[in-house]
Amino acid sequence: MVLLVHSNLLPQCRKIRVLMAEKKMLFVLKEENPWALSKDILKINPAGELPIFIFDGNILAGNYAITEFLEETYSQNKLIVGNNKERAEVRRLTDWFDNKFNREVYQYIAGEKIYKRFVLKLPPESRRIKAGINNLRFHMEYIDWLTERSNYLAGAEFSMADISAAAQISIIDYLGDIPWEDYKNAKLWYSKIKSRPSFKEILNDRIKGVYPSKHYTDLDF
Amino acid sequence: MVLLVHSNLLPQCRKIRVLMAEKKMLFVLKEENPWALSKDILKINPAGELPIFIFDGNILAGNYAITEFLEETYSQNKLIVGNNKERAEVRRLTDWFDNKFNREVYQYIAGEKIYKRFVLKLPPESRRIKAGINNLRFHMEYIDWLTERSNYLAGAEFSMADISAAAQISIIDYLGDIPWEDYKNAKLWYSKIKSRPSFKEILNDRIKGVYPSKHYTDLDF
Numbered sequence: 001m002v003l004l005v006h007s008n009l010l011p012q013c014r015k016i017r018v019l020m021a022e023k024k025m026l027f028v029l030k031e032e033n034p035w036a037l038s039k040d041i042l043k044i045n046p047a048g049e050l051p052i053f054i055f056d057g058n059i060l061a062g063n064y065a066i067t068e069f070l071e072e073t074y075s076q077n078k079l080i081v082g083n084n085k086e087r088a089e090v091r092r093l094t095d096w097f098d099n100k101f102n103r104e105v106y107q108y109i110a111g112e113k114i115y116k117r118f119v120l121k122l123p124p125e126s127r128r129i130k131a132g133i134n135n136l137r138f139h140m141e142y143i144d145w146l147t148e149r150s151n152y153l154a155g156a157e158f159s160m161a162d163i164s165a166a167a168q169i170s171i172i173d174y175l176g177d178i179p180w181e182d183y184k185n186a187k188l189w190y191s192k193i194k195s196r197p198s199f200k201e202i203l204n205d206r207i208k209g210v211y212p213s214k215h216y217t218d219l220d221f
Numbered sequence: 222m223v224l225l226v227h228s229n230l231l232p233q234c235r236k237i238r239v240l241m242a243e244k245k246m247l248f249v250l251k252e253e254n255p256w257a258l259s260k261d262i263l264k265i266n267p268a269g270e271l272p273i274f275i276f277d278g279n280i281l282a283g284n285y286a287i288t289e290f291l292e293e294t295y296s297q298n299k300l301i302v303g304n305n306k307e308r309a310e311v312r313r314l315t316d317w318f319d320n321k322f323n324r325e326v327y328q329y330i331a332g333e334k335i336y337k338r339f340v341l342k343l344p345p346e347s348r349r350i351k352a353g354i355n356n357l358r359f360h361m362e363y364i365d366w367l368t369e370r371s372n373y374l375a376g377a378e379f380s381m382a383d384i385s386a387a388a389q390i391s392i393i394d395y396l397g398d399i400p401w402e403d404y405k406n407a408k409l410w411y412s413k414i415k416s417r418p419s420f421k422e423i424l425n426d427r428i429k430g431v432y433p434s435k436h437y438t439d440l441d442f
Contacts, residue, residue, distance in 0.1 A: 025402060046363065047313075047317055047321055049321075060306075060309045060313065060319070061313055062312070062313045062316045063316070064285070064312050064313075064315070064316040065310070065312035065313040065316060066309070067256040067287075068308070068309070068312055069305055069306075069308070069309040069312075072305050072308070073305050082293050084290055084293050085279060085281075085290075086288070087289070087290070087293070088289070088290040089286070090287045091283070091285050091286035091289055091290075092268075092281065092282055092283045092285075092286040094285070095283045095284070095285040095286060096268055096283070098269075099266055126311045142267065155263070
């Protein structure tokens with residue numbers, strides 16, 4: 001059996017779910033509160049982080065290790081595509097969204113609207129939300145620029161870069177903070193991603209206590 | 222020609238230098254100020270981050286993309302070693318040091334002692350340095366625990382995990398903040414890493430305006 005311990009509030013968990021769905025793997029999900037992990041989970045991943053991938057008694061932890069392991073082991077539907085140089089481009093952009101976008105956008109916006117509100121029980125700080133939305137503009141411009149040139153972020157083919165980007169964006173879009181009207185190419189790209197069967201489950205997720213933005217599940221928005 | 226645009230203040234650049242030296246690659250280094258990148262550099266890497274790897278007119282940016290590219294392309298002296306599961310363990314630990322250690326230790330300690338002091342020209346905040354040193358204890362205990370069980374972090378063989386960890390630690394050690402006497406196994410492990418020819422150049426680096434700790438270059442400390 002394949003089990004993924006995850007939280008739907010974390011983009012890195014959404015990323016692995018979409019990756020596994022793209023590879024047509026069968027798996028069971030176990031939802032954890034990322035800010036209050038159970039002792040069992042801390043024992044199997046001392047980093048105290050999600051996602052954790054469990055199969056046949058083996059435990060793999062962390063988004064980077066799981067991604068590359070799945071790519072090496074489940075060779076159907078490769079997501080790190082192309083020759084070595086093209087693969088480096090896929091990984092450059094994957095890293096961009098997993099880390100740079102996460103740090104500059106997700107940590108600010110979701111940090112305030114979800115973590116601050118539901119975990120710390122404090123009112124969100126609008127100054128920090130605004131900083132995140134400001135940073136978001138730079139990232140949206142970059143996505144728009146890339147998708148004006150190609151069908152997908154790393155080139156003509158759908159890849160891990162698209163999954164990583166969409167995993168981050170889906171949460172910000174749930175919260176209603178993406179100014180889609182200013183980014184036509186990015187919007188078209190995201191509507192293609194949303195139409196993929198692998199993305200369906202993500203769109204069905206609901207964050208307790210927060211309604212999704214009106215267009216969140218619309219494939220044509 | 223192979224060129225690496227780097228800064229010796231950034232652990233992710235030290236990591237790639239050691240990786241290239243382990244692979245016995247010949248390369249030229251170009252030092253950049255990571256907090257005031259030149260326009261040319263921003264043009265070739267819109268993320269505005271180092272390191273950048275340039276060869277035959279090709280440009281690869283970012284630590285993750287460069288690491289995997291070098292591992293795929295320069296196949297002598299593999300650093301992501303073993304079968305798929307062992308490789309996942311190497312990558313889990315690589316990720317741990319590249320990201321978790323960096324966020325919880327480097328950003329606090331080097332952030333205050335180097336960035337705050339030399340870039341912002343402000344006095345370092347001792348509260349933040351203390352937080353970093355507190356976090357460092359947890360990481361040192363983990364390294365000590367791992368190296369009590371095996372020769373190297375991810376098992377019997379030297380790997381990318383050791384390079385990533387040593388790249389982070391070398392800067393904190395330069396600043397004199399590692400309490401080695403409390404971590405005998407970790408100390409023995411780090412003295413093995415320091416003895417490797419690939420690490421020699423790192424130990425010769427000097428940070429302008431900051432003297433290294435007394436034992437910084439000692440192989441037996």
